[in-house]
Amino acid sequence: MISKNQLKLLRALGQKKQRKAHGLFLVEGEKNVLELVETSLKVKQVFATSDFLAKHASELRAYECIEATLDELTKASSLVSNNAAVAVVEIPQTDAPEPKGMMIALDGVSDPGNLGTIIRIADWYGIKHIVASTDCADPYNPKTIRATMGSFGRVQVTLLDLPRYLNEAKIPVYGAFLEGKSVHTTNFSQQGILLMGSESHGVRAEAEHYVTDKITIPAFGGAESLNVAMATGIIMDNYRRQHS
Amino acid sequence: MISKNQLKLLRALGQKKQRKAHGLFLVEGEKNVLELVETSLKVKQVFATSDFLAKHASELRAYECIEATLDELTKASSLVSNNAAVAVVEIPQTDAPEPKGMMIALDGVSDPGNLGTIIRIADWYGIKHIVASTDCADPYNPKTIRATMGSFGRVQVTLLDLPRYLNEAKIPVYGAFLEGKSVHTTNFSQQGILLMGSESHGVRAEAEHYVTDKITIPAFGGAESLNVAMATGIIMDNYRRQHS
Numbered sequence: 001m002i003s004k005n006q007l008k009l010l011r012a013l014g015q016k017k018q019r020k021a022h023g024l025f026l027v028e029g030e031k032n033v034l035e036l037v038e039t040s041l042k043v044k045q046v047f048a049t050s051d052f053l054a055k056h057a058s059e060l061r062a063y064e065c066i067e068a069t070l071d072e073l074t075k076a077s078s079l080v081s082n083n084a085a086v087a088v089v090e091i092p093q094t095d096a097p098e099p100k101g102m103m104i105a106l107d108g109v110s111d112p113g114n115l116g117t118i119i120r121i122a123d124w125y126g127i128k129h130i131v132a133s134t135d136c137a138d139p140y141n142p143k144t145i146r147a148t149m150g151s152f153g154r155v156q157v158t159l160l161d162l163p164r165y166l167n168e169a170k171i172p173v174y175g176a177f178l179e180g181k182s183v184h185t186t187n188f189s190q191q192g193i194l195l196m197g198s199e200s201h202g203v204r205a206e207a208e209h210y211v212t213d214k215i216t217i218p219a220f221g222g223a224e225s226l227n228v229a230m231a232t233g234i235i236m237d238n239y240r241r242q243h244s
Numbered sequence: 245m246i247s248k249n250q251l252k253l254l255r256a257l258g259q260k261k262q263r264k265a266h267g268l269f270l271v272e273g274e275k276n277v278l279e280l281v282e283t284s285l286k287v288k289q290v291f292a293t294s295d296f297l298a299k300h301a302s303e304l305r306a307y308e309c310i311e312a313t314l315d316e317l318t319k320a321s322s323l324v325s326n327n328a329a330v331a332v333v334e335i336p337q338t339d340a341p342e343p344k345g346m347m348i349a350l351d352g353v354s355d356p357g358n359l360g361t362i363i364r365i366a367d368w369y370g371i372k373h374i375v376a377s378t379d380c381a382d383p384y385n386p387k388t389i390r391a392t393m394g395s396f397g398r399v400q401v402t403l404l405d406l407p408r409y410l411n412e413a414k415i416p417v418y419g420a421f422l423e424g425k426s427v428h429t430t431n432f433s434q435q436g437i438l439l440m441g442s443e444s445h446g447v448r449a450e451a452e453h454y455v456t457d458k459i460t461i462p463a464f465g466g467a468e469s470l471n472v473a474m475a476t477g478i479i480m481d482n483y484r485r486q487h488s
Contacts, residue, residue, distance in 0.1 A: 220370030
């Protein structure tokens with residue numbers, strides 16, 4: 001059973017301010033909760049149905065598990081109905097990653113669903129690090145975590161002073177613009193940072209200043225733009241066909 | 245002002261059964277409504293704020309326009325707050341497209357947001373026709389239309405007996421599977437059908453039967469799958485780098 005205080009905490013963690021105050025975030029959904037086992041993240045508690053706990057007893061043996069009904073879990077979650085499992089997890093302390101290998105940088109991408117989808121696509125293409133301007137969506141927003149479809153444990157997202165980070169990086173910065181060199185003919189270097197802007201504002205001037213190569217996804221029809229997560233996926237695919 | 249009967253109709257058109265009964269669908273949002281001008285779709289009425297109507301008087305001159313407050317429009321819409329314009333549009337009668345050029349076929353893609361995103365990406369890559377199994381999302385669902393970001397008028401989606409269509413097509417059928425030939429090394433023919441299945445079921449056996457080439461997007465990291473719209477975009481980009 002979920003106690004009143006536990007329910008209060010679970011609901012509070014839907015808010016960024018509360019996540020920061022408690023140093024905790026929520027991982028919702030069966031697949032995401034099971035992914036935790038593969039990570040080094042510190043799990044405080046797992047709330048789940050008796051069915052889920054019985055089925056995954058061995059994977060979850062290291063965690064404090066609290067049995068709850070589907071109804072209780074649905075009430076505790078702001079997100080999904082029929083949510084069989086929710087975990088409360090410590091927000092890890094991470095340092096800004098050293099600029100090396102291939103990375104993704106996000107400038108003002110404020111939609112948590114887009115951020116989560118970008119984390120998922122980064123994981124598909126084996127990108128370990130995303131750096132993001134401080135006004136990007138919170139990587140620990142439950143909507144972000146859900147959209148990662150389990151990839152949140154394999155990709156580190158660091159919010160930081162993006163222009164400064166790009167300035168100090170010694171590797172190429174590929175900026176995605178509506179006008180740039182086609183990704184079909186770009187020679188990507190082995191190491192680099194792919195810089196994506198938001199759909200509404202694009203890459204802003206402060207970050208654009210450090211772009212070494214402007215690139216674009218060639219268009220063949222009438223659509224004016226692509227969703228930022230879609231564009232990230234297509235560009236990463238073009239990079240990976242050159243550097244696997 | 246929106247009359248009671250008009251409000252009743254607007255709300256009814258959120259439901260598939262009612263859209264079918266009336267032969268009408270909703271186009272919501274400023275950008276989407278303005279896109280109508282570029283299409284041959286028959287617009288019954290445009291409900292919009294006085295600001296919107298004044299600003300776009302010349303584009304909208306051929307339509308019956310009804311002024312409404314933002315509050316009224318928000319009440320009439322199931323989707324968006326701050327919706328400055330909604331149009332009621334006739335569902336066009338379309339025949340199944342002849343299998344030629346490059347096309348997209350969808351098998352059991354039931355999420356309207358995914359369908360709308362696929363319409364948008366089809367439009368980006370200049371694909372005019374999508375054929376879809378009858379259990380796919382309704383192309384006239386307001387959520388589908390919204391996700392197209394204005395591309396709904398340039399891409400025709402036809403729900404039909406998909407296995408039969410694929411059987412009768414005389415062009416290659418490229419089926420997306422988790423195991424297949426890498427799209428990075430596939431030689432795409434000029435004409436073909438890209439067949440995508442749903443995230444939960446993949447391409448089903450009835451449609452798989454007619455696949456001539458199994459293809460896959462190579463993975464480099466830990467994610468198990470990609471969203472169907474994302475995968476469609478990445479594969480279309482690989483096709484277009486060979487045939488522009």
